[in-house]
Amino acid sequence: MKIDLTDTTSARINTGLIDARRAIGTPAVGMVLTLVIVTDEGSAYDALKAAHEASREHPSRILAVIKRPGRSPRERAGARLDAEVVVGDEAGTGETVVLRMHGELANHAESVVLPLLLPDAPVVCWWPDQAPEKAGTDPLGRLAQRRITDASSAEDPVGSLVVRADGYTPGDTDLAWTRLTPWRSMLAAALDQKHSTITAAAVEGEAYNASTELLALWLADRLGVEVERKVSDGPGITAVRLVTGDGDICLDRSDGRLAELSVPGQPDRHVALKRRETAELIAEELRRLDPDDIYRATVQYGVKHLVSTARSGKGTDDGGPTAAARATPPAAKKAASGGKAATSK
Amino acid sequence: MSTETPDRGSNPLRDPLDRRLPRIAGPSGLIIFGVTGDLSRKKLMPAVYDLANRGLLPPGFALVGFARRSWENEDFAQEVHDAVKEHARTPFREEVWQQLAEGCRFVQGDFDDDTAFETLKSTIEELDKARGTGGNFAFYLSVPPKFFPNVVQQLKKHGLSQGTGDSWRRAVIEKPFGHDLASAQDLNRIVHDVFPPNEVFRIDHYLGKETVQNILALRFANTMYEPIWNRSYVDHVQITMAEDIGIGGRAGYYDGIGAARDVIQNHLLQLLALTAMEEPGSFHPKALTAEKLKVLGAVQLPDDLGKHTVRGQYAHAWQGGEEVLGYLEEDGIDPKSKTDTYAAIKLEINNRRWAGVPFYLRTGKRLGRRVTEIAVIFKRAPYLPFESGATEELGQNALVIRVQPDEGVTVRFGSKVPGTSTEVRDVTMDFAYGESFTESSPEAYERLILDVLLGDANLFPRHQEVELSWTILDPIEAYWDKHGKPAQYASGTWGPAEADEMLARDGRSWRRP
Missing domain, CATH: 3.40.50.720 (NAD(P)-binding Rossmann-like Domain)
Structure with a gap:
């Protein structure tokens, strides 16, 4: 069921939602959250597709906010709201409203979104590409418990981590971090077993990849050792090496699909470690809506190092190993954690 | 370099706050x-x-x-x-x-x-x-x-x-963990002789189901159910597990065992224990088992087993558009078999919370449809200030936990019918898992196998529970052995007329699940 509304208001959209639901005969709905997607005409299709897939796991009302401030002064001065209400079939398990905000209205998106939020249910805001610097104080971000950005879609992915760390508000999270969960859980499981003390670590991945940087920072923060960042051809992260007295614990994935885990004194084994689709990442994000403290600690741990990384990253064009996110050696760790406390205020 | 032996707690990559890591x-x-x-x-x-x-x-x-x-x-x-x-x-x-x-x-x-x-x-x-x-x-x-x-x-x-x-x-x-108390004890002895009791995992796949685990969440994570979860408000409880299939190729196993031993002894008594037990101190397996044992130990059989238990056998009939054989006509079944394919029993629980509240348990093959549910039926309001006739269509309030299929919870209560006259009729409020959570919850076996590998025994009945359930069922089986034979019921119906009479005697009736 699809209803097109031109030059409309939130109240009429709400009526449209109820009408659409009545028409397909499902007056009661068990939607668990409102997902607000802030995007442009170009990325809206892919983002909505991923959100609909994720809504199979988390039935939700999806509000796609597409801002069209207009090019000419005349367009910019006017204001118009067009909406497309979709319930059932193509809208996944919930309902979808695509909101096109023209002219001046593009600066007041929150006034349209607020009346359309589900009562008493959490709100998640997702910027698939361009995200505001401080998501937590953005007028739309303020409505949400959970704010999802994606550093990897930014012009300067690694540099944007600095922005995320500076502008962090509890409830922020980034898809570059979500992409790491399978790596992190496999590494954590490897360290559940007996092993010698870890003295150093290295993370290998393609250049300009925020996830690789975050993984290095996480390891440095958790293990308190120096983590070397090496550049490879990818795809994505290609290897993690933890140096111990008995040899290296190494998780190596060269094809973005199947990894090999080698642990000293044990046979090498294969581990499925597939790069995941956006829909799976969003589904994981929606599973927990409380602040992710580990993400905060990781992204803020690196602020200082990343500043230098961003610069050196721009300098190296291809291939050559950079001394990128060289995280603090144990001796300097105290200073670093002191710094962390200072940045989080 | 010294070799550390870190337990899970000392793994630097793990943090209780890091809840993404499975x-x-x-x-x-x-x-x-x-x-x-x-x-x-x-x-x-x-x-x-x-x-x-x-x-x-x-x-x-x-x-x-x-x-x-x-x-x-x-x-x-x-x-x-x-x-x-x-x-x-x-x-x-x-x-x-x-x-x-x-x-x-x-x-x-x-x-x-x-x-x-x-x-x-x-x-x-x-x-x-x-x-x-x-x-x-x-x-x-x-x-x-x-x-x-x-x-x-x-x-x-x-x-x-x-x-x-x-x-x-x-x-x-x-399962089966024996066919009576003595054989269950034998079996436990044999297995425990080789494996220590805490390394033996008894699979009751019902306990691996999300909806069954949700009974604990529903009862102990919320405030609105626990205050009425007792004899002051609950009239009775019906626990049903119905199958629409016959015995299929399992004649060899099924004949001589029957529905009560196959289902009531394990699944239904476990559901009863989870529904009726007191709040455990923690979700540690020991604490959980202790509470389950307490409530199973308090179960009391009716004095007159003839009046308050019923067994039946499915008979040749048309079921859902198909002509099906009766139990006694199935391949490999003795035409004189007294094995029950339907069993209904009434139990009471002797403790402060439940004294006087009957728990009706029933299970059967070739019933109306495949369904498992726990229905908690509440007492009627003590006084209804409406005109006579206004509440004629109002039934008893009920809370139904639908274990399978269409997993969820239904609450039934009265509501005014729109119009100028005051008339109250039953309506339902519905929570469906499929609506609010992932489309496909993990299969029970996934959870249970993972728990075995992790050594987490929370969802596995301990041997004491198994033995205690047999003490509950054995007298009934012994009585059935000596008295009468199973009542016949047409396949595709909700069991023999005797079962309806059994509830009618108490002034109640079975829910149609």
Whole structure:
């Protein structure tokens, strides 16, 4: 069921939602959250597709906010709201409203979104590409418990981590971090077993990849050792090496699909470690809506190092190993954690 | 360099706040006896794959099949491959399969064949070397109980039942856990003789279901149900497990066992325990078992078993558009068999919370439809200030936990019918899992196998619970043995008329589930 509304208001959209639901005969709905997607005409299709897939796991009302401030002064001065209400079939398990905000209205998106939020249910805001610097104080971000950005879609992915760390508000999270969960859980499981003390670590991945940087920072923060960042051809992260007295614990994935885990004194084994689709990442994000403290600690741990990384990253064009996110050696760790406390205020 | 032996708590990469990281089983392997059986093909192998697909199995996980068939490792891997493709819940992915296939082994032999168990032993040693399973193995006995003594003795004889160092060996057994108290005690003795009680995992797949685990969440995470969860407000409780199929090819197993032993003793009494137990101090297995034992220990049988228990057999009839055979006409069933395919019993619980509240348990084959549910029926309001006739259509309030299918919770209450006159009628409020949560919840076996590998015994009935359930059921079976024979009911209906009379005697009636 699809209803097109031109030059409309939130109240009429709400009526449209109820009408659409009545028409397909499902007056009661068990939607668990409102997902607000802030995007442009170009990325809206892919983002909505991923959100609909994720809504199979988390039935939700999806509000796609597409801002069209207009090019000419005349367009910019006017204001118009067009909406497309979709319930059932193509809208996944919930309902979808695509909101096109023209002219001046593009600066007041929150006034349209607020009346359309589900009562008493959490709100998640997702910027698939361009995200505001401080998501937590953005007028739309303020409505949400959970704010999802994606550093990897930014012009300067690694540099944007600095922005995320500076502008962090509890409830922020980034898809570059979500992409790491399978790596992190496999590494954590490897360290559940007996092993010698870890003295150093290295993370290998393609250049300009925020996830690789975050993984290095996480390891440095958790293990308190120096983590070397090496550049490879990818795809994505290609290897993690933890140096111990008995040899290296190494998780190596060269094809973005199947990894090999080698642990000293044990046979090498294969581990499925597939790069995941956006829909799976969003589904994981929606599973927990409380602040992710580990993400905060990781992204803020690196602020200082990343500043230098961003610069050196721009300098190296291809291939050559950079001394990128060289995280603090144990001796300097105290200073670093002191710094962390200072940045989080 | 000193070697640390960190337990999970000291792993620097783990943090209780880091809730994205799932519980992954440590290095281990699963050995399935009776791997050619239906259960193994339809449930166990797909569950193992689904776990691997969700990234919850350790790298190097090993799956060993043990059966009489003369297969090579590759044949076995192919069999697992086919079973997974057909029955797995999650999509088939080549790289996950590759990870799993490398750990597939097959051992051919009979259960009294010493060389086969020696081969099994060397397979385990080879896996420890090649896959790093660390000597941790769970033995899944997917075989008829008469083979249990044989298998566990062989495991003991060949030194397989105990791991070296801090590695573990666990036994997983399926129902039936005996057919009465004495046989259950025998079975427990045999298994405990080889495996310590805390390394024995009894699978009751009902306890692995999300909806059953949700009973605890519903009762103990909310405030609005617990205050009315007692004799002051609850009129009675009906626990139903109905199947629409007949005995199929299980004549050999089913005849002489019957519905009460097959279902009431384990599934329904476990559901009763979870519904009626007091709040445990924690969700530690010990605390949970203690509460379940307390409530099962307080169960009281009716004085007159003839009036408050009913058994039946399905009869030849048309069911849902198909003509089906009666139980006594089924292949391999003695036409004079007294085995029950339907059983309904009334129980009471002697404690402050439940005294005087009957719990009606019923189960049967070839009933109206396949459904399992727990219905808590509340008392009527003590006074209704409406005109006479206004509340004629108002029934009793009810809270129904739908265990399967269409998992969810329904609350039934009265509401005014729109219009100028005041008239109150029953309406329902519905929560469906499919609506609010993931479309496909994990299969019970996924959760249970993972728990076995993690050593988490929370969802497994302990041997005391099994023995206690038999003490409840044995007198009923003994009474049935001596008195009368099962009532006949037409296939596709909700059981014999005697069952309706049994409730009518108490002034109540069965819910149509």
